Amino acid sequence: MLSAQQLESYITQNLACDYIKVLGDDGTHFEAVIVSHAFIGKTMVQQHQLVYAALGDRMRAEIHALSMRTYTPETWKKLNNKN
Amino acid sequence: MDVQAVIREQVTANPIVLYMKGTPKFPQCGFSNLASQILKACDVDYLAVDVLADQAIREGIKVYANWPTIPQLYVKGEFVGGSDIMRAMYESGELQTLLDTAK
Numbered sequence: 001m002l003s004a005q006q007l008e009s010y011i012t013q014n015l016a017c018d019y020i021k022v023l024g025d026d027g028t029h030f031e032a033v034i035v036s037h038a039f040i041g042k043t044m045v046q047q048h049q050l051v052y053a054a055l056g057d058r059m060r061a062e063i064h065a066l067s068m069r070t071y072t073p074e075t076w077k078k079l080n081n082k083n
Numbered sequence: 084m085d086v087q088a089v090i091r092e093q094v095t096a097n098p099i100v101l102y103m104k105g106t107p108k109f110p111q112c113g114f115s116n117l118a119s120q121i122l123k124a125c126d127v128d129y130l131a132v133d134v135l136a137d138q139a140i141r142e143g144i145k146v147y148a149n150w151p152t153i154p155q156l157y158v159k160g161e162f163v164g165g166s167d168i169m170r171a172m173y174e175s176g177e178l179q180t181l182l183d184t185a186k
Contacts, residue, residue: 045150045164048165065112069171
């Protein structure tokens, strides 16, 4: 069964992340928060596409549902200052 | 007509199109349900395409926008995003603004 930790490592193998947290313990449904410099200047669609690209075929084969929130280091910092 | 051309026709002939699993009344997946609930809250008419009813569309739509998951929202022929992006844009008010331009 795919674990959140494995999924986290699949993403970080192909995408440099400043911060990543993947949750989910049923093997198919996951939630991810991902912060990366690679997201700077990209639309939300492009940011999610980068994560999907990092997962490649695994996205079709192994992962049924991945909900994600993506942030640049700057938006992530702002968000954390607010809370 | 190949499936990419069929999709292009669907998203350009209709101002708002949601590709989903199931129908707005009977969604077959939590993410598709969320997407249709958001559009309902925005009070807009849209074409819902049930990808479970058409295997060619189900696979073709993933290629069309280089997006491996469903649901997918299109406004005026442009790919807007999946349910995560729809939710974020709904919460910021951006989605309503965009949808209003397509009414």
